[in-house]
Amino acid sequence: MVLSMGPQHPATHGTLRLVVRLDGERVVAADPVIGYMHRGYEKLTEFRTYPQITTLVNRIDWLSSFANEVPFVHGAERLMEIEAPPRAEYIRTTLTELARIATFLLFLGEMGLQVGAITPPFYGFRDREYVLNLIEGATGGRFHPNFNRIGGLKEDLPWGWVAECRQAMQKVLDSCDEFEDLVVGNPIFEQRTRSIGIIPGSVGASYGVSGSNLRASGVDWDLRRDGEPYLSYRDLDWKVWTHPDGDSFARYWVRLQETRESARMVLQLVDGLPSGPVMAKVPRIVKVPPGEIWVNTENPLGEMGYYLVSKGATGPFRVKIRSASFGNTSILPWLLRGCYVPDIITILASLYFILGDIDR
Amino acid sequence: MMTLALDLGWGSTLAIKTLVIMLLIPLGALIFGWVFLFKMMAHMQSRLGPMDSGGFHGWFQLIGDGIKFMQKEDIFPEKADRRVMALAPFVVLLSTFLVFLVIPAGPRIVVEPLDTGVFYALAVSSLSVIGVLMAGWASANKYALMSALRAAGQLIAYEVPLVLAVVGVVIQAGTMNLQGIVVAQQEGAIFGWDGIGHPFVLTQIVGFALFMIAAQAELTQPPFDMPVAESELVGGYMVEYSGFRFLLFFLGEFGTAFAFSALAATLFLGGWALPGVHGGTADALGPVVVLVKVMLVAFLMFWARFTYPRMREDQLQSLAWKWLIPLALVNILVTGALKVAF
Numbered sequence: 001m002v003l004s005m006g007p008q009h010p011a012t013h014g015t016l017r018l019v020v021r022l023d024g025e026r027v028v029a030a031d032p033v034i035g036y037m038h039r040g041y042e043k044l045t046e047f048r049t050y051p052q053i054t055t056l057v058n059r060i061d062w063l064s065s066f067a068n069e070v071p072f073v074h075g076a077e078r079l080m081e082i083e084a085p086p087r088a089e090y091i092r093t094t095l096t097e098l099a100r101i102a103t104f105l106l107f108l109g110e111m112g113l114q115v116g117a118i119t120p121p122f123y124g125f126r127d128r129e130y131v132l133n134l135i136e137g138a139t140g141g142r143f144h145p146n147f148n149r150i151g152g153l154k155e156d157l158p159w160g161w162v163a164e165c166r167q168a169m170q171k172v173l174d175s176c177d178e179f180e181d182l183v184v185g186n187p188i189f190e191q192r193t194r195s196i197g198i199i200p201g202s203v204g205a206s207y208g209v210s211g212s213n214l215r216a217s218g219v220d221w222d223l224r225r226d227g228e229p230y231l232s233y234r235d236l237d238w239k240v241w242t243h244p245d246g247d248s249f250a251r252y253w254v255r256l257q258e259t260r261e262s263a264r265m266v267l268q269l270v271d272g273l274p275s276g277p278v279m280a281k282v283p284r285i286v287k288v289p290p291g292e293i294w295v296n297t298e299n300p301l302g303e304m305g306y307y308l309v310s311k312g313a314t315g316p317f318r319v320k321i322r323s324a325s326f327g328n329t330s331i332l333p334w335l336l337r338g339c340y341v342p343d344i345i346t347i348l349a350s351l352y353f354i355l356g357d358i359d360r
Numbered sequence: 361m362m363t364l365a366l367d368l369g370w371g372s373t374l375a376i377k378t379l380v381i382m383l384l385i386p387l388g389a390l391i392f393g394w395v396f397l398f399k400m401m402a403h404m405q406s407r408l409g410p411m412d413s414g415g416f417h418g419w420f421q422l423i424g425d426g427i428k429f430m431q432k433e434d435i436f437p438e439k440a441d442r443r444v445m446a447l448a449p450f451v452v453l454l455s456t457f458l459v460f461l462v463i464p465a466g467p468r469i470v471v472e473p474l475d476t477g478v479f480y481a482l483a484v485s486s487l488s489v490i491g492v493l494m495a496g497w498a499s500a501n502k503y504a505l506m507s508a509l510r511a512a513g514q515l516i517a518y519e520v521p522l523v524l525a526v527v528g529v530v531i532q533a534g535t536m537n538l539q540g541i542v543v544a545q546q547e548g549a550i551f552g553w554d555g556i557g558h559p560f561v562l563t564q565i566v567g568f569a570l571f572m573i574a575a576q577a578e579l580t581q582p583p584f585d586m587p588v589a590e591s592e593l594v595g596g597y598m599v600e601y602s603g604f605r606f607l608l609f610f611l612g613e614f615g616t617a618f619a620f621s622a623l624a625a626t627l628f629l630g631g632w633a634l635p636g637v638h639g640g641t642a643d644a645l646g647p648v649v650v651l652v653k654v655m656l657v658a659f660l661m662f663w664a665r666f667t668y669p670r671m672r673e674d675q676l677q678s679l680a681w682k683w684l685i686p687l688a689l690v691n692i693l694v695t696g697a698l699k700v701a702f
Contacts, residue, residue, distance in 0.1 A: 001502060003502050003503075009594065010590065010591055010594060011591050011592055025506070025673065112669060113591060114591045115591075115669040115670060116582050116583070116585065116589065116591065116668075116669040116670025117582070117667065117668060117669040117670075118401070118405075118582070118665075118666055119404055119405050119666055119667060122405035122406065122407060123405070123406070126406055126407075182667075183669075186668070186669060188583050188668055188669045188670075188671055189669050191671065191672075191675055192669060192670070192671070192672060192675075340672060340673075340674070341506070341592060342586070342589070342592055342670075342672045342673065343672070344592070345591055345592045
């Protein structure tokens with residue numbers, strides 16, 4: 001039996017279509033069909049100026065918009081050989097980590113929903129709201145901050161934001177404990193996720209899986225620590241979490257630990273926030289000198305990168321976007337073969353992709 | 361056993377009985393839907409639920425939803441088997457209606473005091489699977505078909521522990537008549553102490569637990585809602601239904617939850633029985649007492665429903681055959697041995 005899951009299937013959170021060939025309830029072959037949400041961002045960037053493009057890249061992975069802006073702005077800054085002031089870099093790091101927490105809190109709840117528990121997603125949404133309020137307080141936008149400027153940030157943090165941030169991080173840490181009790185500690189959840197969808201580290205790497213999905217397969221690789229130095233991660237005391245199993249449970253567990261780690265990082269960041277301006281001296285009309293550059297960062301969903309080609313104009317000549325979800329979902333045909341229909345949903349949820357991030 | 365001791369012809373008696381049963385399901389479903397689905401679930405998920413319609417905590421919301429469903433178009437897919445698909449929700453609802461025939465609400469308030477009450481109730485409650493199979497097959501939808509097959513497999517697996525769990529109660533009461541079981545709990549004694557009668561939940565705690573788990577599976581509620589599984593089968597056998605017929609499935613879902621809670625309250629919590637209340641007072645208080653006990657049981661059911669994730673089909677089968685059924689058999693053995701010994 002051929003079952004067409006999607007593009008309007010609730011488990012594909014968006015418009016992914018899976019053509020699944022079934023033998024009873026067992027999957028013989030699965031074929032992801034993508035492109036239902038293609039918006040042509042790579043081409044659009046060629047017709048926009050640099051400051052305009054941050055608005056576009058915001059919408060690639062719409063759950064962690066701020067993190068999408070960072071690598072692009074870094075690329076332009078490196079080509080122009082300017083550096084954002086340390087205070088701007090600290091605030092950028094804080095907001096990136098807040099975006100990571102918001103994305104993962106949604107995942108922690110959503111995964112519960114996909115395996116059938118109705119209550120966790122509401123807790124996830126509730127706690128994500130604290131973080132979104134913080135992002136809105138600093139940038140004015142809940143989802144699409146568009147706060148980065150080439151050479152710094154639009155403006156400084158508002159008065160009282162830091163105190164509020166400390167309180168919210170405490171709530172996030174509490175909420176992680178709650179998820180640990182409610183979901184991770186649930187025997188049925190464990191039954192549904194343990195040894196389901198095992199990705200061996202080497203296979204994952206060969207398919208281009210990155211981020212938490214790869215770390216859950218025991219690969220100790222995090223661009224924040226191992227990549228080219230960016231933002232202020234070098235100043236922080238933190239740990240990269242891995243799990244040896246590589247199954248759906250491991251992916252959930254790793255993201256839960258990373259949410260905690262990010263909350264601790266934010267607490268360190270706001271404690272050590274340097275003073276000074278948030279904007280470097282940049283000409284009114286941004287022109288990037290000719291050159292090419294590849295910038296990649298550790299986004300919530302995995303490795304995100306931009307290959308920027310400039311010919312010296314106000315806009316880029318060509319931008320290639322490497323998005324995390326595309327790599328993460330490309331393993332699906334290999335991974336889904338031989339599992340049961342209910343496991344498809346568990347695996348899809350645990351890989352955690354955003355459709356905008358696949359199709360761009 | 362006497363029923364309502366009014367001197368009426370069989371025609372009027374039948375009319376009254378039919379009316380009572382026909383009113384009971386929608387009312388029960390409404391109360392359940394409102395109290396548990398809207399309010400309890402909302403509080404467990406730290407939100408409010410519908411609050412505006414009707415003034416007090418949105419009590420009118422469900423009725424409004426019902427009116428909305430009735431206004432919707434009755435859609436059939438092109439390749440569907442129209443007659444079977446149209447009939448299926450009624451079969452599901454019918455099995456729920458029939459259960460209420462034998463549930464007593466007072467010493468003299470019972471529609472039909474059958475001597476094979478337990479057997480009858482469990483038999484008609486499993487009729488609903490035929491409706492589910494009809495719906496799943498006739499919808500001409502792959503999701504609905506998979507869901508119907510899952511439902512059939514699940515109901516067969518869980519019918520066995522459900523029946524076996526009740527056998528312990530039947531052994532203790534010495535009758536299969538539900539009214540007789542309630543009286544046995546009212547007038548019984550726990551190893552010679554008769555202070556509160558003998559609610560079987562105290563001595564049949566294993567049976568009660570098994571009954572609740574199996575009932576949860578019969579209702580296809582989480583953690584056993586594989587046939588409905590909205591995150592993978594998008595609602596399963598209900599996926600092609602709309603409007604009034606969908607409403608019937610909804611009524612059936614909560615009506616059946618009401619029926620199973622009432623059965624559990626009768627079998628294990630003593631139904632209308634209150635310690636020291638007899639005769640006319642028991643008749644007057646009976647329906648209220650039953651309702652309170654039903655709500656207690658339903659709270660347990662829905663608590664689990666809103667908390668647990670869903671089990672996979674093979675996992676729930678192995679739970680039934682490897683754990684529940686052997687445990688139920690051991691329970692029967694121990695109950696029988698103790699019954700003979702004391």
